[in-house]
Amino acid sequence: MxxxxxxxxxxxxxxxxxxxxxxxxxxxxxxxxxxxxxxxxxxxxxxxxxxxxxxxxxxxxxxxxxxxxxxxxxxxxxxxxxxxxxxxxxxxxxxxxxxxxxxxxxxxxxxxxxxxxxxxxxxxxxxxxxxxxxxxxxxxxxxxxxxxxxxxxxxxxxxxxxxxxxxxxxxxxxxxxxxxxxxxxxxxxxNMGFVVNWSDHMQRHFGVPIKPVRLHVGDMSVVGEFVVSSHGIEGSAVYAVSREVRNGAALTVDLTPDRSEADVKNRLAKPRGKASLTNHLRKTLKLDPAKIALLQEFGRPLPTDTKVLAKLIKVLPIRHQGPRPIDxxxxxxxxxxxxxxxxxxxxxxxxxxxxxxxxxxxxxxxxxxxxxxxxxxxxxxxxxxxxxxxxxxxxxxx
Ligand SMILES: Cc1cc2nc3c(=O)[nH]c(=O)nc-3n(C[C@H](O)[C@H](O)[C@H](O)COP(=O)(O)OP(=O)(O)OC[C@H]3O[C@@H](n4cnc5c(N)ncnc54)[C@H](O)[C@@H]3O)c2cc1C
Missing domain, CATH: 3.50.50.60 (FAD/NAD(P)-binding domain)
Structure with missing residues (x-):
């Protein structure tokens, strides 16, 4: 046989x-x-x-x-x-x-x-x-x-x-x-994650899904979620853009994919009173603590001008140190x-x-x-x- x-x-x-x-x-x-x-x-x-x-x-x-x-x-x-x-x-x-x-x-x-x-x-x-x-x-x-x-x-x-x-x-x-x-x-x-050297204030958000977001690389964009881990970022939305990012394209995240930039700006322009910026972001845009931490991590010092801040929330650059190990x-x-x-x-x-x-x-x-x-x-x-x-x-x- x-x-x-x-x-x-x-x-x-x-x-x-x-x-x-x-x-x-x-x-x-x-x-x-x-x-x-x-x-x-x-x-x-x-x-x-x-x-x-x-x-x-x-x-x-x-x-x-x-x-x-x-x-x-x-x-x-x-x-x-x-x-x-x-x-x-x-x-x-x-x-x-x-x-x-x-x-x-x-x-x-x-x-x-x-x-x-x-x-x-x-x-x-x-x-x-x-x-x-x-x-x-x-x-x-x-x-x-x-x-x-x-x-x-x-x-x-x-x-x-x-x-x-x-x-x-x-x-x-x-x-x-x-x-x-x-x-x-x-x-x-x-289909891999990327290394991010987080500052200490991100630690309490490790394991938390960031959602919903829209990730942008070049002409491509993906709505979904990703996870902040102790090593960096991973999860389905990151994997979906990973080939382009691996090849050198810049990665940005839109933290409010359901709102236009104009809507974000108008909401931010509402009177803030004595509220901290964090509370203002939470109240006006319903940003959760992990999204606010991410905004501070990559956007610090946060701009005071509402137009510039709205733009940052829609196009927040994610600075990473390249792909996680191939294994x-x-x-x-x-x-x-x-x-x-x-x-x-x-x-x-x-x-x-x-x-x-x-x-x-x-x-x-x-x-x-x-x-x-x-x-x-x-x-x-x-x-x-x-x-x-x-x-x-x-x-x-x-
Ligand atoms: C965490 C995780 C989640 C995934 N989820 C999905 C999913 O949901 N959907 C999807 O489409 N894909 C998913 N994948 C990818 C998918 O599992 C792989 O693409 C697929 O298993 C590859 O199949 P394969 O038969 O080519 O190789 P493998 O599944 O890697 O099998 C290769 C086999 O070859 C054997 N082998 C290797 N070298 C030798 C050697 N020298 N001698 C003898 N034997 C050897 C290995 O022991 C192994 O059993 C996932 C992968 C991972 C790691």
Whole structure:
């Protein structure tokens, strides 16, 4: 029987394994960690955002990579992802922003059903198997039982990006590929927070969500919320603009996204009497203590002129010291370049070795785009790998 190997048991690898097993190949998955899909489980901790219910064109426009990648995702897009989850017995719902979650919110019921399905297809999982290199057709591993070698007929690599290394994706596979003549682009943090060296008066606001706000970078603006942490700023609105900010665009925040600048100015111009400026801001604009602290942090000394103060409240510059360390990023851009791959996601320099998921060089915001792209590329690479292996077998029989 033709032997298939998937290295990496995240969403991309599990998807590829299912395709290979369904095509009739004898299927083994090897993963460095003692249990599969640890990042997927972590993703479910604050609600597993599987995909986004929006027109396909809009969805695809968020995925930065070659056109071929968008074609792959178009073939297994938001509707297909929802159907796939339902077929695994996990009903989904669409939140107000279009984000799609399993009804259970967390990832574990979906993962359990998925692993049971793979088990019923005869897929073997080798746990704690850390891939260390390639020698001809041999794939080398360090395992709990010492060094081991597998000699598959076809392999799919689904090793993840370069963040949250404690969950398995340590990005060290880049040097294995380099030893085999495959160069990768450097990892960059994506969907990450930024470092802010806060003054002491911000301490009591650590952990507090700043909402609602509108963040501006260049021509782009996002309404949402972010969190002030001891390290800086993080959270969905910050992640949404993080790529532009990482690339050097200035970040400003509108603390009153529901009011025009003129309205803010008129409210500030109301008689203040003996009230402190803080109380005046709270009463006239309903700014909460965390927003007022942020205004003082970045706007101090606050202007006395109401027109200038209104402008500052609408366009408050956020001074930061750059992205948080890459290991904390939700995802990474960079990795295995599409130029190194053929149309079936096979590594040109390594015939019979395919790749999928976050290890490929693409980028997307949070909001379900990441998981959908990992699932779609895993499915596509698994199918292409099965076809390739079957063609090779047919050749050798001839
Ligand atoms: C906190 C957090 C929340 C997130 N929330 C969401 C969300 O709600 N929606 C969304 O779309 N995305 C979310 N993401 C991103 C999403 O989880 C990832 O993009 C996705 O898991 C990547 O899938 P993958 O299969 O490519 O890689 P991974 O899930 O990283 O899996 C790679 C696997 O490869 C294994 N591996 C790596 N190197 C080796 C080696 N040398 N030998 C053997 N095995 C190896 C690892 O152990 C791991 O199991 C979140 C990420 C984080 C960190």
């Amino acid at each position: 033709t032997q298939a190997l998937v290295i990496g048991a995240g969403p991309a690898g599990l998807m590829a394994a299912g395709e290979l097993a369904r095509a009739g190949l004898s299927m083994t998955i090897a993963d460095a960690k003692p249990s599969p899909a640890r990042k997927f489980l972590m993703a479910g901790k604050s609600g597993l955002n599987l995909t986004k219910a929006e027109p396909l064109d809009e969805f695809l426009s968020q995925i930065l990579g070659p056109e071929h990648l968008r074609e792959i995702v178009a073939d297994f897009g938001p509707k297909a992802v929802q159907n796939w989850a339902r077929e695994l017995g996990q009903d989904v719902f669409t939140g107000s922003s279009g984000r799609v979650f399993p009804k259970a919110m967390k990832a574990s019921p979906l993962l359990r059903a998925w692993l049971a399905e793979l088990d019923s297809l005869g897929v073997q999982i080798r746990r704690g198997w850390y891939w260390t290199g390639i020698d001809g057709r041999d794939m080398k591993f360090v395992t709990p039982d010492g060094d081991q070698t597998l000699r598959p007929d076809v392999t799919v690599l689904a090793l993840g990006g370069g963040s949250w290394s404690r969950l398995g994706s340590d990005g060290k596979w880049v040097s294995i590929l380099a030893e085999n003549g495959v160069t990768c682009t450097s990892f960059l943090p994506s 904390e990023a939700i995802s990474t851009a960079g990795g295995l370049s599409f130029d190194a791959l053929d149309n079936g996601l096979m590594i040109k320099a390594l015939p019979g070795v395919f790749a999928a998921g976050e290890m490929l060089d693409w980028d997307a915001p949070t909001g379900g785009y990441l998981l959908t792209t990992c699932l779609a590329t895993g499915r596509y690479a698994g199918r292409a790998a099965a076809n390739w292996a079957q063609n090779q077998m047919a050749e050798t029989r001839r």
